[in-house]
Amino acid sequence: MAATRQLLRLATAGSVDDGKSTLIGRLLLDAKLLLEDTLDALHRAGTNGTPDLAAITDGLRAEREQGITIDVAYRYFTTPRRSFIIADTPGHERYTRNMVTGASTAHLAVILIDARNGIVDQSRRHTAISSLLGIHHLVAAVNKMDLVDWDEARFRQIEAEFSALAHRLGVENARAIPISALHGDNVVERGAAPWYDGPPLLEHLEQVDVATDRGAGPLRLPVQWIIRPEDGGRGARRYAGQMAGGTLRPGDEVVVLPSGARTTVTAIEQLDRRLEAAAPPDSIAVQIADDLDVGRGDTFVGPADQPQGGREIEATLCWMAETPLRAGDRFTLKYTTRTLRATVDSIDALLDVTTLDRVDPPEQLGLNDIARVVLRTSAPVYADPYDHNRTTGAFILVDDHTNDTVAAGLVRSVRPGEAHSHRSPDVTWHESGLDRGERWAALGARGATFWFTGLPASGKSTIGARLERRLVEAGHPAYFLDGDNIRHGLSGDLGFSPGDRRENIRRVAHVARLMADAGVVSIVSLVSPYAADRELARELHEAARLPFIEVFVDTPVEVCEQRDPKGLYARARAGDLKSFTGVSAPYEAPETPEILIRGAEEEADAAVDRLLAELERYKPHD
Amino acid sequence: MSAPEHLHALESEAIHIMREVAAELERPVLMFSGGKDSIVLLRLAEKAFRPGRFPFPVLHVDTGHNFPEVLEYRDRRVAELGERLIVARVQDTIDAGRVHDEWDPRKPGSSRNRLQTVTLLDAIEEHRFDAAFGGARRDEERARAKERVFSFRDELGQWDPRAQRPELWNLYNGRIRRGEHVRVFPISNWTELDVWRYIEQEELELPSIYFAHEREVFTHDGMLLAVSEHVDPGDAERELTSVRYRTVGDMTITGAVRSDAADIATVVTEIAATRVTERGETRADDRTSEAAMEDRKRMGYF
Numbered sequence: 044m045a046a047t048r049q050l051l052r053l054a055t056a057g058s059v060d061d062g063k064s065t066l067i068g069r070l071l072l073d074a075k076l077l078l079e080d081t082l083d084a085l086h087r088a089g090t091n092g093t094p095d096l097a098a099i100t101d102g103l104r105a106e107r108e109q110g111i112t113i114d115v116a117y118r119y120f121t122t123p124r125r126s127f128i129i130a131d132t133p134g135h136e137r138y139t140r141n142m143v144t145g146a147s148t149a150h151l152a153v154i155l156i157d158a159r160n161g162i163v164d165q166s167r168r169h170t171a172i173s174s175l176l177g178i179h180h181l182v183a184a185v186n187k188m189d190l191v192d193w194d195e196a197r198f199r200q201i202e203a204e205f206s207a208l209a210h211r212l213g214v215e216n217a218r219a220i221p222i223s224a225l226h227g228d229n230v231v232e233r234g235a236a237p238w239y240d241g242p243p244l245l246e247h248l249e250q251v252d253v254a255t256d257r258g259a260g261p262l263r264l265p266v267q268w269i270i271r272p273e274d275g276g277r278g279a280r281r282y283a284g285q286m287a288g289g290t291l292r293p294g295d296e297v298v299v300l301p302s303g304a305r306t307t308v309t310a311i312e313q314l315d316r317r318l319e320a321a322a323p324p325d326s327i328a329v330q331i332a333d334d335l336d337v338g339r340g341d342t343f344v345g346p347a348d349q350p351q352g353g354r355e356i357e358a359t360l361c362w363m364a365e366t367p368l369r370a371g372d373r374f375t376l377k378y379t380t381r382t383l384r385a386t387v388d389s390i391d392a393l394l395d396v397t398t399l400d401r402v403d404p405p406e407q408l409g410l411n412d413i414a415r416v417v418l419r420t421s422a423p424v425y426a427d428p429y430d431h432n433r434t435t436g437a438f439i440l441v442d443d444h445t446n447d448t449v450a451a452g453l454v455r456s457v458r459p460g461e462a463h464s465h466r467s468p469d470v471t472w473h474e475s476g477l478d479r480g481e482r483w484a485a486l487g488a489r490g491a492t493f494w495f496t497g498l499p500a501s502g503k504s505t506i507g508a509r510l511e512r513r514l515v516e517a518g519h520p521a522y523f524l525d526g527d528n529i530r531h532g533l534s535g536d537l538g539f540s541p542g543d544r545r546e547n548i549r550r551v552a553h554v555a556r557l558m559a560d561a562g563v564v565s566i567v568s569l570v571s572p573y574a575a576d577r578e579l580a581r582e583l584h585e586a587a588r589l590p591f592i593e594v595f596v597d598t599p600v601e602v603c604e605q606r607d608p609k610g611l612y613a614r615a616r617a618g619d620l621k622s623f624t625g626v627s628a629p630y631e632a633p634e635t636p637e638i639l640i641r642g643a644e645e646e647a648d649a650a651v652d653r654l655l656a657e658l659e660r661y662k663p664h665d
Numbered sequence: 666m667s668a669p670e671h672l673h674a675l676e677s678e679a680i681h682i683m684r685e686v687a688a689e690l691e692r693p694v695l696m697f698s699g700g701k702d703s704i705v706l707l708r709l710a711e712k713a714f715r716p717g718r719f720p721f722p723v724l725h726v727d728t729g730h731n732f733p734e735v736l737e738y739r740d741r742r743v744a745e746l747g748e749r750l751i752v753a754r755v756q757d758t759i760d761a762g763r764v765h766d767e768w769d770p771r772k773p774g775s776s777r778n779r780l781q782t783v784t785l786l787d788a789i790e791e792h793r794f795d796a797a798f799g800g801a802r803r804d805e806e807r808a809r810a811k812e813r814v815f816s817f818r819d820e821l822g823q824w825d826p827r828a829q830r831p832e833l834w835n836l837y838n839g840r841i842r843r844g845e846h847v848r849v850f851p852i853s854n855w856t857e858l859d860v861w862r863y864i865e866q867e868e869l870e871l872p873s874i875y876f877a878h879e880r881e882v883f884t885h886d887g888m889l890l891a892v893s894e895h896v897d898p899g900d901a902e903r904e905l906t907s908v909r910y911r912t913v914g915d916m917t918i919t920g921a922v923r924s925d926a927a928d929i930a931t932v933v934t935e936i937a938a939t940r941v942t943e944r945g946e947t948r949a950d951d952r953t954s955e956a957a958m959e960d961r962k963r964m965g966y967f
């Protein structure tokens with residue numbers, strides 16, 4: 044669709060007294076967008092008959108008293124061509140925080156520059172933040188030209204400097220306009236400078252083409268809400284969300300992340316309308332062909348262009364809280380519709396907010412600091428680089444004690460993630476001299492570990508064994524490590540106390556890792572009831588950069604007890620077996636397994652299909 | 666797409682906000698006044714949640730001074746939707762001795778407007794609501810320009826301008842402590858004209874008082890107030906004339922505009938040409954002082 048975007052969101056920024064409030068007032072006044080009672084109030088606030096234009100944008104009383112504005116304020120105006128939303132961001136103590144907030148949704152930024160002062164640090168900061176936040180259109184409003192007698196040379200010098208600045212920051216669409224907000228030249232009407240042949244500010248805002256190709260790019264539809272119809276007739280569940288990238292049409296094949304399941308979209312709806320296609324910013328509801336376990340936080344993507352998944356996010360972070368940020372701090376992270384836990388692993392560099400150049404990493408981040416950081420998340424995230432997608436590449440951090448939003452994050456890349464290796468202190472690892480790539484190439488296979496967890500008799504071994512068969516039949520070396528079998532030999536000396544169980548898991552995890560390193564797909568089937576133990580197994584693999592796929596076979600205990608192929612539940616109920624998981628010992632269900640299998644509902648073969656699809660995702664892309 | 670792009674973008678944003686609240690908060694409620702903004706909210710809720718039920722009930726704070734046409738509309742509309750309506754009555758709050766009535770029928774301009782706050786907060790507490798959708802827009806009043814989409818209220822329902830959270834992208838943070846709640850304004854970014862155009866586009870029915878009709882009115886403090894059992898004009902001159910309403914509040918303080926606009930298209934044309942803001946024209950309560958709105962917001966008003 045080539046239509047121009049009729050809603051333009053713009054951010055305005057400037058240092059105190061550059062005339063930003065006057066400019067916004069002038070825009071509204073000259074575009075005849077101020078209504079009489081507002082105008083009366085301005086005249087009352089002004090002196091001898093001239094309205095106080097700056098008073099239009101005055102908000103809260105506390106600020107009026109202090110004579111400053113303290114936060115982002117939103118204004119609205121409409122001309123016959125476009126509707127505008129102005130995010131007015133003042134340049135005070137919390138300037139970065141405010142500017143980042145205002146810029147996060149803007150298509151264009153207007154940066155106020157006082158013609159007498161030219162480009163100052165604050166202007167560089169505003170330009171840099173705009174570019175960082177993905178704004179591709181910048182306007183330098185060179186104000187107070189009346190005070191420099193409309194000196195063309197002065198303007199050209201500022202214009203050149205601004206365009207060099209924008210260019211260096213990678214913003215291609217930047218222009219400067221000489222104005223006098225106070226007198227109204229080149230704001231709505233043309234003005235005092237015959238040498239200026241460009242459009243006045245408003246005309247530029249009405250005409251600038253900010254329409255990114257609607258619906259271009261890879262499909263992204265984060266699921267927000269599941270609609271469960273009440274009336275049986277229209278019975279199918281709908282998955283509701285707002286399009287965040289690409290175009291979706293009925294009949295399209297989609298992949299659900301993180302599970303990796305594939306299905307087909309059968310209908311796209313908005314209330315009673317069926318849509319032929321959907322693209323950002325549509326809020327829609329879709330139906331799919333298969334009965335899959337899709338929930339809030341999952342994302343529909345196209346099979347061809349999937350986002351990177353992993354537990355390590357390399358990001359640019361804008362710190363917005365008074366209390367400093369230190370490496371090791373933990374937060375709640377929200378991106379798209381998904382919420383998980385994240386730890387700040389390292390602060391790698393501070394960015395100079397006027398140039399975006401990297402400077403040495405600080406010990407901690409303070410309010411308004413922007414830095415490169417690495418975060419580790421509690422579960423794999425699937426995000427795009429912010430440069431590719433301003434919706435799926437953005438996140439916020441929330442402080443768990445105050446519930447405040449404390450940081451804005453821009454994804455640079457997502458990586459599988461490394462964990463701390465657990466080495467025995469006095470033993471060094473003997474490198475065989477062969478690198479893994481060579482070994483795997485010789486074998487024609489790639490190693491990985493599937494870790495099945497779940498209650499006894501939940502179906503782990505049935506599905507695990509079938510997965511082994513399918514892999515081997517497809518020519519892929521795989522080995523099924525059954526918990527019971529291992530207890531016959533390697534762990535024959537261990538019982539079922541929590542300590543012994545942990546030791547058993549440690550041994551199995553190491554065996555699985557060695558086999559995966561060798562190029563085999565290890566399939567571990569262990570009750571492994573404690574989250575911490577499973578976490579250890581995961582970290583072992585991640586430290587060795589080997590895929591670790593946690594599979595939670597979630598079968599209700601009543602169903603397991605009914606199956607009870609080895610009669611264990613019966614014995615536990617009778618008191619014969621002490622600390623039997625599900626009966627007399629706890630089971631800590633994984634919160635965010637890579638794959639969740641509802642053991643009472645899903646067919647084993649369907650589950651295996653999903654497991655194979657998940658494995659596919661770990662193949663290198665190129 | 667037939668709808669203007671900017672309305673479509675505003676609609677999509679509002680639907681997104683409503684779904685986020687439904688997903689992240691436990692007990693939301695939708696505040697319905699019978700006015701055009703909350704009528705738009707109901708439509709957006711249909712778009713967000715149908716063919717499922719709304720994941721929240723509808724709450725009306727009834728001052729006892731509503732236009733009868735609005736009450737009739739409310740009951741009919743909610744029944745049509747098949748959703749649950751909760752009515753919280755200011756009269757009950759007065760009878761319980763929680764507040765003193767400030768309304769006196771012989772004093773035009775007096776109202777129960779301020780008292781609604783207490784009734785609303787009581788209802789929120791009684792039903793343990795943790796999120797309340799409202800139809801407020803940022804363009805209504807200068808003090809609202811900085812209002813967030815998610816506006817946090819402490820246990821006393823109070824709003825602290827300094828303690829509001831930054832809102833980045835479309836990532837709303839709805840986390841609250843027990844006892845706190847959040848007011849959510851899905852149509853924050855809409856202007857009055859957007860609301861009218863949307864009503865036109867969606868062919869939404871409005872209470873009849875939004876269109877020109879004959880009514881007995883009198884002028885009080887520059888506004889046209891309706892003569893009713895709630896307002897006694899005293900010696901003021903009464904006239905029977907054609908008026909419509911631009912906003913809907915209590916009969917005691919909502920001013921009418923002289924108009925012959927009998928359908929939406931004509932109303933939209935009139936609004937587009939109007940030279941006075943909605944609140945300035947028709948709300949006695951908001952004209953009292955520049956900072957009136959701000960004060961009431963701090964106290965926990967809508």
Ligand SMILES: Nc1nc2c(ncn2[C@@H]2O[C@H](COP(=O)(O)OP(=O)(O)O)[C@@H](O)[C@H]2O)c(=O)[nH]1
Nearest residue numbers: 059060061062063064065097186187223224225
């Ligand atoms: N001479 C002149 N003065 C201006 C111009 N624009 C703004 N001012 C004055 O600069 C001062 C600061 O303006 P204001 O809009 O409050 O600045 P803000 O802090 O950026 O919002 C006021 O006294 C304005 O009247 C201009 O174009 N020419």
